[in-house]
Amino acid sequence: MRLRLTPKETSFYELFAKAADNLVVGAGLLTELLGADKAGRADIAGRMRDAEHVSDEITHDIYRQLNSSFITPFDREDIYMLASLLDDVMDEMDAAADLVSLYQIEELPDGVADQVDVLVRAADLTAEAMPRLRTMKDMQDYWIEVNRLENQADQVYRRLLAHLFSGEFDAITVLKLKEVVETLEQAADGFEHVANTIETIAVKES
């Protein structure tokens, strides 16, 4: 008699790693968006929509796996929460690209590049941290750094608002830009929510 080999299934760790890698793709598309003209923007918004669909699929894969697994590496509701928060970040990035294209925004103020820069670094940190989920080793540094980045994002965001309100822009342009800038700020918040959830899991396991 032989041991039945179960078909290799993708582990939760691999799915979370894929979700985080996809956020690196999203942050990269936001960087491209900064330098693009109007035609380029529509194309980038389209590719962002594709990345958002990939994110939805990974999230559903995690949920499906969750419903068919008797044993999970950590609490079921934390797996659910983490999957859902990673997907939220992608949704915000997608919304930002969609709004820039939809509102026919002429020019993005300088600070937006700083916001995107924070998102690129937060995405990289998150993707680098995911393989460490298995051992929960060295998670403290990731968590502290993402929280530091989020504080920095807050500062950039408030300075950007002050710039928008400086009188340089007409009220409707202010409203459009504010919507974009807020959406990017929510993406930065989203990375912090992911990091906080991982911290909560680490606290439970400790």
Added chain:
Amino acid sequence: MRLRLTPKETSFYELFAKAADNLVVGAGLLTELLGADKAGRADIAGRMRDAEHVSDEITHDIYRQLNSSFITPFDREDIYMLASLLDDVMDEMDAAADLVSLYQIEELPDGVADQVDVLVRAADLTAEAMPRLRTMKDMQDYWIEVNRLENQADQVYRRLLAHLFSGEFDAITVLKLKEVVETLEQAADGFEHVANTIETIAVKES
């Protein structure tokens, strides 16, 4: 010796069903609001306030029951969370009706009817799903459909913002309408939060 009959108490399931039915009432009032003149709006906002009080009472009934029950059908904190999230949706619907009346808004742009339509359907779905809480059967369809509706609400919302920013409205009118439109969007988000919490409960029980 006879079995002592415990005085029939309203079960958690019945209270959640009442809370969801009340959201159907709220969504119906929003539909009435769309076709009402200014006098009608004040009357509808008043009836919405009544529905909001009913929601508060149901929520408190659930909390009171929770504090006096030794055994609960699912985790105490999930019962608490679900009650609180159902109440949040009512609060947003009430806020929307209040704002339309308070800001003396002349005319609501077309897309608002699409937002309200999504809320009516989400309320109906939620009310239909509540009796299935007992068995947690066929919850997947409810959850997928509410999430689909919320994605649709997002699209409607962004198109509405683009319309508000099109130059057709003066800046102050844009700000007023944006507040109403955002509040309705938060009500749609609220239905998704309810569905996600029910999904989390289902995941724990599975």
Added chain:
Amino acid sequence: MRLRLTPKETSFYELFAKAADNLVVGAGLLTELLGADKAGRADIAGRMRDAEHVSDEITHDIYRQLNSSFITPFDREDIYMLASLLDDVMDEMDAAADLVSLYQIEELPDGVADQVDVLVRAADLTAEAMPRLRTMKDMQDYWIEVNRLENQADQVYRRLLAHLFSGEFDAITVLKLKEVVETLEQAADGFEHVANTIETIAVKES
């Protein structure tokens, strides 16, 4: 043989009390801000920043203690959540003071004093409730009162928005004031989130 005296460590209860006392300081600074001129405002924003750093340190002390404790007075994730929500309130107060200074706002409309008044009372109630965390006695009154205050804050907030949109202010001034008013509203929401989390803990323990 003598019992080894363990070095006295600050308990979770004391740390939560310190965090809540710090919110009383923050609410007091907001009251000062209302009567200050521009030079005074920058000074107050600086002292608020100091209070915000104190809050960060207390939060980290709680996390550190959490990671080194085998036994905790209630669930680890609830301690984590409560610490994080208390810190959130401080962040909103700090943001409000920063924005008033940053936007060079000339005059704050009357309703802002009502918002700050609610925050002062919510901070006092929270600080008074913290010593009762140990026994969870008489928490119901605290929780009901904070929720009542938050409903009141909602009313003040909506009336303030209606005033901002009345035509008295130009659009950019409306946007600046709206940002301040929203941040104060989020601080009031934050006190409710703290109270709700304490209620959830009480529900679990009951």
